[in-house]
Amino acid sequence: MIEARGLTKRYGDTLAVDALTFDVPPGAVTGFLGPNGSGKSTTLRMIMGLDRPDAGQARIGGRRYADLEWPLREVGALLEARTFHPGHSAHRHLLALATGGGVARSRVEEVLGLVGLADAAHRRAGSFSLGMAQRLGIAAALLGDPAVLLFDEPVNGLDPEGVRWIRELMRSLAAEGRTVLVSSHLISEMALTAEHLVVIGQGRLLADSSVADLTADGRSLEEAFFALTSDSAQYRGTERRR
Amino acid sequence: MSTTTGTVTGTGRPGFAAAARMEWLKLGSLRSTRWALSATALGMIAIGVVTMANTRAPQGAEAARTFDPVNNVLAGIALGQLVVGVIGVLMITGEYSSGSIRATLAVVPDRRRLLAAKTAVLGTVVLALGEAAAFVTFFAGRAALTDTIHRPGLGDAGVLRAVVLSGVYLALVGLIGLALGVMTRHTASAIGILVGLFYVVPAVAAGLTGTTVAKFFPTLIAANSLAVAKPVADVLSPWTGFTVLLLYTAAALAAADRMLRRRDA
Numbered sequence: 001m002i003e004a005r006g007l008t009k010r011y012g013d014t015l016a017v018d019a020l021t022f023d024v025p026p027g028a029v030t031g032f033l034g035p036n037g038s039g040k041s042t043t044l045r046m047i048m049g050l051d052r053p054d055a056g057q058a059r060i061g062g063r064r065y066a067d068l069e070w071p072l073r074e075v076g077a078l079l080e081a082r083t084f085h086p087g088h089s090a091h092r093h094l095l096a097l098a099t100g101g102g103v104a105r106s107r108v109e110e111v112l113g114l115v116g117l118a119d120a121a122h123r124r125a126g127s128f129s130l131g132m133a134q135r136l137g138i139a140a141a142l143l144g145d146p147a148v149l150l151f152d153e154p155v156n157g158l159d160p161e162g163v164r165w166i167r168e169l170m171r172s173l174a175a176e177g178r179t180v181l182v183s184s185h186l187i188s189e190m191a192l193t194a195e196h197l198v199v200i201g202q203g204r205l206l207a208d209s210s211v212a213d214l215t216a217d218g219r220s221l222e223e224a225f226f227a228l229t230s231d232s233a234q235y236r237g238t239e240r241r242r
Numbered sequence: 243m244s245t246t247t248g249t250v251t252g253t254g255r256p257g258f259a260a261a262a263r264m265e266w267l268k269l270g271s272l273r274s275t276r277w278a279l280s281a282t283a284l285g286m287i288a289i290g291v292v293t294m295a296n297t298r299a300p301q302g303a304e305a306a307r308t309f310d311p312v313n314n315v316l317a318g319i320a321l322g323q324l325v326v327g328v329i330g331v332l333m334i335t336g337e338y339s340s341g342s343i344r345a346t347l348a349v350v351p352d353r354r355r356l357l358a359a360k361t362a363v364l365g366t367v368v369l370a371l372g373e374a375a376a377f378v379t380f381f382a383g384r385a386a387l388t389d390t391i392h393r394p395g396l397g398d399a400g401v402l403r404a405v406v407l408s409g410v411y412l413a414l415v416g417l418i419g420l421a422l423g424v425m426t427r428h429t430a431s432a433i434g435i436l437v438g439l440f441y442v443v444p445a446v447a448a449g450l451t452g453t454t455v456a457k458f459f460p461t462l463i464a465a466n467s468l469a470v471a472k473p474v475a476d477v478l479s480p481w482t483g484f485t486v487l488l489l490y491t492a493a494a495l496a497a498a499d500r501m502l503r504r505r506d507a
Contacts (some may be wrong), residue, residue: 049351051506066351070255075348084343085268085336087448092271093342100264101349102256140345 001026001179002047002148006056009042009203016042019056019201024181024196026147029174031211032183035229039203040183041079044152048077056230060148072101076141077150081133081157083140086126090117093125094143103144111139116165130157138166148179155189155190167193179227201229250377261350261359265333269363275329279367282325283375286318290379291318295386308472312394312401315383316408316469320461322375323415324367327436330419333364335429343507353503357424361495364416373414376405400471407468407484414491415440415460421494424502453477463487 002024009017017039024030034040045051047058047066057064060075068074084093094108112121115135120128125136136158141149151170157162170193174180184190190197190211197214199207206228207214214224269275293314300309337343350356382394396402422432444459456462457477466474467483478486 045399045506048344048348050347052504068351070350072256072349077348079344079348080341083341083343085272085342087272087274088268089271090313092267096264096267096271097349098348099267100256100260102260216430 001061002150002181002238003059003062004043004047004056005020005059007043007046007053007058008055009039009046009051010054017046017053020200020203020205021056022198022205024179026179026199027174027177028195029170029180029182029193030196030198031190032181032198032199032200033185033187033190033208033225034183036185038200038229040200041152042203043200044077044079044150044183047150048075048079050079070102070144072097072103072144072146074144074146075148075150076144076146077152078134078137078141078154079150079152081130081137083137084125084133086124088125088127089122090128090139091121093136094139097140098143101144107145111142114142115139131159131162134158135162138169146178149173149179149181150178151182153184154182155184155186155240163189187222187225199225199228201231256350258355258359261355262362264346265359265363275332278325278329279371281461282322283371283378285325286322287379287382288323289318290315290383291386293381295388297387297391299390308474309471310470311384311387311391312380312404312471313465313469315380316376316404318375319408319411319464319469320462321346321499322372322412323440323461323464324437324469326412326416327440328433329368329418330364330416330421331423331429331432331436333360333420335427335432338427339429347507350460354499355497357495357502360420361417364420365413368416369410369413373406373409375412376409380405390438394471398471400473403413403480404469404471407480408464410484411460411464411468411487414487417491418494419458421491421498424498426493458486460487460490483486487498 004020004022007017007020020043032040042051047060047065060068065071065075089111091108094111095105098105098108112118113140117132117135117139120132125186128136134154138154141151154166158166170182171179182193185226194211196210197207198205211221215221267277294311297311297314300306308389346356347353350359382467387393394401396405419436422435426432426435439459440461444456444462447459448456453476463478463483463486466477467480470480473479
């Protein structure tokens with residue numbers, strides 16, 4: 001369970017996240033949708049304790065991230081594609097994280113196999129394609145077998161097979177009773193993956209409901225999304241990939 | 243495909259020791275770091291040997307009174323300190339430029355613990371390297387000294403102090419580099435400040451005011467206060483200089499700790 005309560009973040013004069021309150025329940029994939037620049041990544045970073053909120057709080061299982069006793073085994077996160085030193089191998093990167101996080105080193109081989117990187121485990125990770133980097137990030141998120149998982153734009157750079165793989169991965173993680181929060185700007189992907197949606201625009205909450213409710217009047221999820229965000233998309237008409 | 247297999251066994255609730263082991267793994271697995279440290283040690287030894295081989299016996303009573311071959315043999319520190327300082331910088335700025343700082347802080351959210359772990363690992367590695375380089379340089383350089391000059395021994399007054407403090411100096415420079423890296427989060431900025439503080443500003447100060455101001459800068463403390471068997475006039479005494487350096491290092495790390503804990507990552 002993730003709880004955001006009045007989360008607020010200001011960068012200079014810009015209110016990036018504006019009193020955001022929502023819950024992410026366990027046992028379901030919750031999609032975190034919003035136009036570019038709507039504050040999704042900032043929100044995830046505040047949940048992870050990387051950015052300090054100007055007001056409000058984010059709690060995971062009732063605690064702030066900084067107060068978790070065993071962070072690596074409680075929360076796993078893929079925040080951006082490259083969060084490893086290019087001179088380290090995938091194996092060494094994961095081994096360092098496992099060591100620092102109090103997870104047995106045998107788990108490193110397990111997650112490398114799980115994400116399909118076993119054959120590339122000892123190559124310099126700096127030579128990885130975006131898709132492989134993404135898989136390494138997912139391996140790091142799964143390292144501690146955590147009950148709460150955050151994925152920021154996980155399908156970026158993955159080929160169609162990889163996209164399907166991660167869709168099934170997230171669904172099965174949720175089916176095991178875990179809390180899964182996935183941010184995306186890809187509505188079609190969310191329509192296939194998520195059961196619950198949190199939609200934000202310009203840092204404010206626009207919707208917090210099930211996919212079924214959003215599309216109950218016969219609209220497609222895409223139509224429902226554009227109706228919700230029509231007032232808050234700052235960059236419409238420009239490139240929509242981040 | 244199953245998402246998780248087996249069970250995750252823990253190695254105990256992670257604390258400072260786990261964070262330090264993580265930093266040790268990260269530092270040790272970069273080939274560039276190992277090369278730079280080895281090259282530093284070899285460079286210091288080579289400079290010491292060449293300087294000693296070219297050291298001539300002093301002419302006249304005054305020159306003989308201040309003649310200090312121990313200072314000559316440790317001349318390589320002026321070069322070695324730059325590499326060591328840069329390795330300290332890269333230990334943290336490399337994490338910001340690669341993005342791995344996010345993964346690191348997810349595992350060790352206690353930022354003071356993270357900085358303490360980096361400080362301990364870097365300090366230990368560079369201290370061991372610095373002492374090894376200082377002692378090997380001393381013995382290799384002493385052997386290269388011409389026969390007409392009395393060879394200094396570790397038992398002579400001030401010699402052991404000079405060699406040991408020179409090794410410690412390198413460790414302190416590494417930690418100052420780390421602190422600068424935390425403060426700037428940027429490799430080029432941190433190295434720029436490092437070069438400014440260790441080479442440019444003291445050189446300018448020495449040109450304008452002699453030793454009055456320059457004697458407080460680390461490079462001059464190392465060359466004139468630490469790496470000497472015979473204390474030099476008009477500069478800080480060995481132990482005063484060493485205390486000043488310890489204060490600089492502590493102040494830099496304290497400022498780095500404060501900034502690391504207050505800022506967004």
